[in-house]
Amino acid sequence: MSRFAWKGHICHTNENKKTEIFENSWLLCEDGLCKGIYKELPEEWKNVKITDFGDKFIIPGLMDLHVHAPQYTYRGTGMDLELLDWLEKYAFPEEASYSDIEYAEKAYSVFVRDLKNSATTRASIFASIHVPATELLMDMLEESGLKTYVGKVNMDRNSPDIYREETSASAAETEHWISETENKYKNTKPIITPRFIPSCTDELMAELGNIQKLHGTAVQSHVSENPSEIVWVKELCPSSEFYSDAYDRFGLFGGENCPTVMAHCVYSDEREQKLIKERGVWIAHCPQTNMNVASGIAPVREFLDNGLKVGLGSDVAGGSSLSLFRAMTDAIMSSKLRWRLVDSTKHQLSVDEAFYMATRCGGSFFGKTGAFDEGYEFDAVVLDDSALYTPKKLSMHDRFERICYLYPEVKIVAKCVAGKSIELK
């Protein structure tokens, strides 16, 4: 039995989306699971390995529900374009480079290094269409100790020749890749990843649906991101009632044995939200991308009010930052603009709600993690905000909020995934 205890300001979010901060308290871990928060270290834990982090904050690991690993090479560039142009001019040509395994190794090693050193402990990741590069990424991520889903992307239409698959090869390679990797790793799992409806023919979608049923693999994709994209999907799938329906008809939209996360949902109407709820689909809200490629602002207040499961995605490289703190504050800021400019009946998101999405709610996609409830997997990050000296007396909640906004000035000093320590650079 492996046991340890950490001391610090323990800060997580409860089921009611409120941030709870236990000042100068003990957080216990046994065999990778949380064993409670205590003001005093219990007698029977006096002999375990303890670490006193003093005035630092201990928060749950952040959960990135949507990120494109091969796009990390060009984050922060190409931002003057809208979604479909940006895909043509930046995303597709760059992702095509990952047919070269040496290029993939150079690029992915930087991505994995930076993800490892961030406050993120788990992520759902898009790779490229290439199986060898995707497996290399999975090997590297496994080694990092982070827990991830990784998707070999499927695309058999509407992209340049250099970055498009032949339908049956795409399906066959996916099936082979899943069989090879579904039980290969401890931390890393394959996830079925049709890029989005415009990239996948009905034939391919049907094949992927069959593979999903056979293996019970998780699914990730994009839905209802951008008005031009939605019009295009309507043209491509005239018989679909709405965008998600184009996934659902192939059994690729949640439900029993098909855990699914869908990015964006900026334009998910009542019908789509109803289906998302019925199918238990997780929404990956990616506020920075929604601004950067000029898509709009997702109705997150509605999602939360309707009881949908919403996590956050950095969505590199539509987002320029891997930091989920950035995603949290972008979610808050854009919700304020939505309140002001779109719908004044829907109140802005609070920092507590953003934290809830980035931890407990996003974490639920990976199992029981993202909070320090007893029995939850022990994903934790220790944050040092001492560089932010101020003579003003700040409440603990002020300090928590300030960490979220000023994250580039906050130091990550320790990190654990399921109770295992991650070595930081």
Added chain:
Amino acid sequence: MSRFAWKGHICHTNENKKTEIFENSWLLCEDGLCKGIYKELPEEWKNVKITDFGDKFIIPGLMDLHVHAPQYTYRGTGMDLELLDWLEKYAFPEEASYSDIEYAEKAYSVFVRDLKNSATTRASIFASIHVPATELLMDMLEESGLKTYVGKVNMDRNSPDIYREETSASAAETEHWISETENKYKNTKPIITPRFIPSCTDELMAELGNIQKLHGTAVQSHVSENPSEIVWVKELCPSSEFYSDAYDRFGLFGGENCPTVMAHCVYSDEREQKLIKERGVWIAHCPQTNMNVASGIAPVREFLDNGLKVGLGSDVAGGSSLSLFRAMTDAIMSSKLRWRLVDSTKHQLSVDEAFYMATRCGGSFFGKTGAFDEGYEFDAVVLDDSALYTPKKLSMHDRFERICYLYPEVKIVAKCVAGKSIELK
């Protein structure tokens, strides 16, 4: 005659708001002024002090047209509130603390240190209502080598007792303070700073107008930021035709001998924009604050199309970051949402336009600076982006854009204001 030459990738914006990058070139400085950009070092400059910055970027210093020094103590907190509540609960009580000169010294030393170490070379700064603390801030800024305007704030109504002045005392102290400081410093100048119309009676405004006329001092304030504030101004000044008119009638809104910068202009309509143009007023666009306190998105495309002068403000602590790179990218992101949600006839801002606002256009408020044109004051910052390794071949413009988005990962290695080197920590 003092001369030196810097070598690197020299990057500034031209009059047409386009970024120009002179790869591996020389930037010359003589007696604090730019003396041109050269591919080869001219023969007669071969014996001057040269610094070769290799693969680094040399850009003009960034110009912060709006920032509240006493609010730096609580940046990144209180963000769940809208403007007027935020002022009551955060800004006013905190600013009141600066009656204590020891508190002011602790707080301002952090602000000045961080501004000095940022990419900003010039700023227009709000202090508090207290003359001693404001003079202390001016002393510290003078010492820093940055060029700044600093305003003792005037407020004689609608704030808590602990943070409100008596009308005639406010005017008398302002007059005395300006007389004492207008010729005291080399880098630091006083600026008349009525907080905003709700904080200043007509009597006070009239007195400030007289002081302005007497001394020719510059003016800064806020205008048309937030719908509730605008309604309130209408109630307070029923005879004003629109918000700016409430400044203009007292001679505090630009024109000959009254250089003026006004923050926000989120709701400046055609009439207000006409007056801004006629009076040659600079607009300090503060996109992050406009999101954080839920004000909206300023019509910056309109401003630029109409030939108005628009610079950027970090607006700490409505904005949480002192970085003008953050202001640049926030300006771009929010302009995309404005295009999508408010007015699809007005195209989003490009990174080049944001850079233009942060340098050349904002710089014009301080004289001839913010670009490397011959005869311009030599404000320059050297940026090292080598931590951002990528195997992808990036164009020079890509690297410039990436610096703007990923600024927390870029190192500032040298900085000059009007040809004088600033020592970085």
